[in-house]
Amino acid sequence: MTEANKVIEMKGITKQFGNFKANDNIHLDLNKGEIHALLGENGAGKSTLMNILSGLLEPTEGEIWVNGDKVNISSPDVANQLGIGMVHQHFMLVDKFTVTENIILGKEKHRFGFMDQASAEEDVKKLSDQYGLRVDPKARISDISVGMQQRAEILKTLYRGADILIFDEPTGVLTPQEIDELMDIMNALVKEGKSIILITHKLDEIKKVADRCTVIRRGKSIDTVDVASTSQQELADMMVGRSVSFKVDKKPANPQGPVLEIKKLTVKEARGYDAVKAIDLEVKAGEVLGIAGVDGNGQSELIQAITGLTKVDSGTITLDGKDITNKKPRKITETGLGHIPEDRQRYGLVLQMKLEENMSLQTYYQKPFSNHGFLNHKEIKEHAKRLIEEFDVRTPSEEHTASSLSGGNQQKAIIAREIYRDPILLIAAQPTRGLDVGAIEYIHKRLIEQRDNGKGVILMSYELDEIMNVSDRIAVMYDGNIIAVVNADETNEKELGLLMAGVSLEKAHEEVAETKGKEKDTIANTK
Amino acid sequence: MLTQSSNRLNNLLVPILSIILGFIFGALLMLVFGYNPILAYQAMLTGVFTSPYFFGEALRQATVLTFTGLGFAIAFKAGFFNIGIAGQVLVGWVSAIWVALAFPDLPRIVLVSLSLLAGVVAGSIWAGIAGALRAYFGTNEVIVTIMLNYTALHVTNYLIRNVLGTGNTTERVGENASLRLDWLTSLTAGSRLNLGFFIAIIVVVLYWIFMTQTTAGFEVRAVGLNPYASSYAGMSAAKNIILSMVISGALAGLGGAIHGLGTFGNIFTQSGLPHVGFNGIAVALLGLGNPIGIFFSSILFGVLDVGAGFLPNRAGVPDEMASIVIAAIIFFVGANYLIRFFLDKVQTNKQATEGGE
Numbered sequence: 001m002t003e004a005n006k007v008i009e010m011k012g013i014t015k016q017f018g019n020f021k022a023n024d025n026i027h028l029d030l031n032k033g034e035i036h037a038l039l040g041e042n043g044a045g046k047s048t049l050m051n052i053l054s055g056l057l058e059p060t061e062g063e064i065w066v067n068g069d070k071v072n073i074s075s076p077d078v079a080n081q082l083g084i085g086m087v088h089q090h091f092m093l094v095d096k097f098t099v100t101e102n103i104i105l106g107k108e109k110h111r112f113g114f115m116d117q118a119s120a121e122e123d124v125k126k127l128s129d130q131y132g133l134r135v136d137p138k139a140r141i142s143d144i145s146v147g148m149q150q151r152a153e154i155l156k157t158l159y160r161g162a163d164i165l166i167f168d169e170p171t172g173v174l175t176p177q178e179i180d181e182l183m184d185i186m187n188a189l190v191k192e193g194k195s196i197i198l199i200t201h202k203l204d205e206i207k208k209v210a211d212r213c214t215v216i217r218r219g220k221s222i223d224t225v226d227v228a229s230t231s232q233q234e235l236a237d238m239m240v241g242r243s244v245s246f247k248v249d250k251k252p253a254n255p256q257g258p259v260l261e262i263k264k265l266t267v268k269e270a271r272g273y274d275a276v277k278a279i280d281l282e283v284k285a286g287e288v289l290g291i292a293g294v295d296g297n298g299q300s301e302l303i304q305a306i307t308g309l310t311k312v313d314s315g316t317i318t319l320d321g322k323d324i325t326n327k328k329p330r331k332i333t334e335t336g337l338g339h340i341p342e343d344r345q346r347y348g349l350v351l352q353m354k355l356e357e358n359m360s361l362q363t364y365y366q367k368p369f370s371n372h373g374f375l376n377h378k379e380i381k382e383h384a385k386r387l388i389e390e391f392d393v394r395t396p397s398e399e400h401t402a403s404s405l406s407g408g409n410q411q412k413a414i415i416a417r418e419i420y421r422d423p424i425l426l427i428a429a430q431p432t433r434g435l436d437v438g439a440i441e442y443i444h445k446r447l448i449e450q451r452d453n454g455k456g457v458i459l460m461s462y463e464l465d466e467i468m469n470v471s472d473r474i475a476v477m478y479d480g481n482i483i484a485v486v487n488a489d490e491t492n493e494k495e496l497g498l499l500m501a502g503v504s505l506e507k508a509h510e511e512v513a514e515t516k517g518k519e520k521d522t523i524a525n526t527k
Numbered sequence: 528m529l530t531q532s533s534n535r536l537n538n539l540l541v542p543i544l545s546i547i548l549g550f551i552f553g554a555l556l557m558l559v560f561g562y563n564p565i566l567a568y569q570a571m572l573t574g575v576f577t578s579p580y581f582f583g584e585a586l587r588q589a590t591v592l593t594f595t596g597l598g599f600a601i602a603f604k605a606g607f608f609n610i611g612i613a614g615q616v617l618v619g620w621v622s623a624i625w626v627a628l629a630f631p632d633l634p635r636i637v638l639v640s641l642s643l644l645a646g647v648v649a650g651s652i653w654a655g656i657a658g659a660l661r662a663y664f665g666t667n668e669v670i671v672t673i674m675l676n677y678t679a680l681h682v683t684n685y686l687i688r689n690v691l692g693t694g695n696t697t698e699r700v701g702e703n704a705s706l707r708l709d710w711l712t713s714l715t716a717g718s719r720l721n722l723g724f725f726i727a728i729i730v731v732v733l734y735w736i737f738m739t740q741t742t743a744g745f746e747v748r749a750v751g752l753n754p755y756a757s758s759y760a761g762m763s764a765a766k767n768i769i770l771s772m773v774i775s776g777a778l779a780g781l782g783g784a785i786h787g788l789g790t791f792g793n794i795f796t797q798s799g800l801p802h803v804g805f806n807g808i809a810v811a812l813l814g815l816g817n818p819i820g821i822f823f824s825s826i827l828f829g830v831l832d833v834g835a836g837f838l839p840n841r842a843g844v845p846d847e848m849a850s851i852v853i854a855a856i857i858f859f860v861g862a863n864y865l866i867r868f869f870l871d872k873v874q875t876n877k878q879a880t881e882g883g884e
Contacts, residue, residue: 330761347759350752361760365742
């Protein structure tokens with residue numbers, strides 16, 4: 001391929017923080033009109049590399065060439081001028097503003113000092129038609145779906161004239177249908193002459209849309225491969241540096257008596273609406289109950305109510321035969337609950353505190369970690385060291401703050417802490433969000449282990465693959481109700497997808513059967 | 528990612544740089560107005576450090592500031608801005624004097640303990656009001672403590688005029704309630720430095736033990752840093768809010784009691800809130816919430832405060848100049864983001880040049 005086709009070349013990029021090399025001589029090049037995946041474990045240095053490209057960080061060594069010219073991207077503004085735009089994982093949108101207002105933010109059109117709303121809306125409409133990015137220019141961000149918010153975010157970068165788009169883990173918050181839509185959008189963008197860097201952990205997405213893939217591991221670029229001629233297994237092995245298994249190895253479940261019984265539970269969310277509507281649910285010892293559903297259908301509130309972080313409006317929750325309805329979190333924890341919270345940085349850890357202190361966050365007041373109100377720092381340290389060792393939490397030492405760990409290792413630390421307490425019921429909410437396959441494999445293994453030890457496990461996740469792989473039974477939540485509970489080995493992605501969209505179980509059954517029939521027909525026809 | 532040790536170094540560098548910049552700023556201002564800054568700083572330092580009396584006075588001032596600084600710091604650690612330290616000092620002060628005047632014939636050790644205890648209790652109740660309102664009704668502690676400051680001021684003045692004394696001052700407390708230590712007084716050529724200084728050192732140690740070695744201190748720190756994770760971990764936010772405010776007020780009240788019994792021996796009507804309250808905030812910020820840091824910051828402020836008296840006579844500089852230096856130091860501490868930014872730049876530049884070699 002000729003040099004002229006390369007829109008970006010990053011040559012020998014090294015970024016050093018203190019003694020730590022986040023990027024070590026990384027090479028990456030992006031061809032015009034291609035989708036180039038950037039694959040790597042958490043903490044491998046993907047974000048650092050992209051932050052360098054978008055002007056947030058300056059490399060210690062190395063050169064960046066854009067469209068054949070050597071450039072110095074000293075600030076996000078410079079990146080903007082070079083046509084590099086980032087679609088962030090956590091959307092950078094103002095909730096109270098409309099789609100148009102968000103898109104033009106910072107680049108407002110004005111006439112005689114007044115905002116020219118009408119012509120801005122026109123522009124947004126034109127852009128959205130051109131790339132097939134369906135949005136309602138007048139809708140407020142807070143009123144539209146996550147998928148549309150993301151499209152607004154993409155439009156924002158296009159509005160600023162970006163030709164090179166960086167997508168940072170774009171599918172984490174989307175439903176399967178929305179993911180397909182996004183893939184179409186990315187293909188459309190490329191057809192219009194844009195070039196895309198896709199940061200992701202998800203190998204199936206890479207296989208679906210990417211042309212080439214650069215794998216980085218521990219700050220070094222391992223290889224750049226042609227996606228079409230590389231299998232998912234090869235990609236995964238390259239990323240982790242060893243052979244990875246995708247299938248969760250598990251024996252059939254051996255469920256015992258119930259550990260958690262929920263009866264007629266109603267929970268209100270902050271604004272006073274019913275988020276959970278009089279549901280019944282049971283988790284048995286020795287099973288993993290998956291809770292599936294699109295974000296915002298009451299799953300978070302359900303878990304907050306079980307863990308005592310939100311008030312129960314009515315109904316009862318019984319853990320291990322003891323009533324824990326509206327009990328204090330500490331009481332519930334002591335009754336035998338472990339909780340891997342959905343928002344790990346907000347709820348799971350005190351980031352500014354040392355890792356060792358975080359490892360005893362719920363048990364510091366018990367022996368041997370303290371005695372008559374005085375902390376036993378030695379025991380706390382030993383305990384932390386044990387957990388770090390046993391659960392392979394990667395940190396320079398237990399005295400570093402939790403914030404200095406990578407996302408995956410923060411999660412491992414929480415999981416270590418929760419599982420080590422050996423709770424009767426373990427609630428894992430989105431335990432693998434944003435983690436790489438190596439870490440996911442490990443966490444799934446631990447959850448299954450917990451099940452096999454005769455404990456109850458609740459797995460709440462927006463990832464269907466994860467739910468189907470790990471759970472024994474799956475409860476699907478829609479609009480605050482449990483719309484169905486199905487056995488994991490008797491269902492499929494399609495059926496779950498329909499249930500998640502609020503279609504009743506019978507209807508879902510029918511529809512799945514119908515499409516299967518049709519598929520057979522088409523196969524028959526082609527034959 | 529900064530390494531742990533360089534983080535610690537930066538923590539120390541920020542206050543030190545703030546102090547240096549504060550002095551430089553003061554010097555520049557003096558130059559602008561035609562004063563000689565070298566002469567001025569010399570006057571302050573030699574004035575304080577060559578005279579046992581003035582050095583003693585500086586330490587006495589530092590004593591009270593240590594209490595108010597620690598008081599502010601503990602609430603701050605728990606996530607609250609206790610701007611009511613001044614009011615809590617005042618109620619502690621008046622309560623201690625009240626008890627000392629009410630039981631003049633008790634043995635010294637009993638009366639001193641009781642009077643100090645009265646200050647502690649008064650201060651903790653005063654701050655506890657704001658803590659309880661915050662914990663149970665979610666009221667903003669800044670507004671409540673500001674209002675309580677004025678309530679304290681006027682209640683105290685009323686008590687002095689109508690209950691404790693006649694006119695604008697009370698009687699002096701008896702020998703049995705005084706914190707004066709004869710050997711210390713003669714060592715410092717008659718300064719008012721007193722037993723309170725040693726109490727302050729003990730409290731600095733106790734504060735450190737509480738924050739780093741006890742489960743209660745662990746909770747206060749955790750709640751202050753991340754209330755969500757703390758409630759997840761089963762800590763009670765309400766309990767810790769009230770606890771930290773009560774301790775905060777107790778320290779301020781003890782500072783007030785020591786100010787009353789040690790410095791003045793009485794209480795007189797106040798036209799405004801005691802400055803030691805607000806300077807305590809500054810001391811806590813300069814000490815970055817660390818008890819040892821607060822202790823040394825208090826000494827610096829004590830020296831500046833007492834040294835200011837030498838400016839007019841020995842250097843021909845108005846003594847307000849010292850307040851400007853103090854204000855500038857506080858400004859630079861407050862602007863520590865700026866200083867950190869500057870330090871980061873220096874470090875990356877150094878790395879860049881090292882990398883280039």
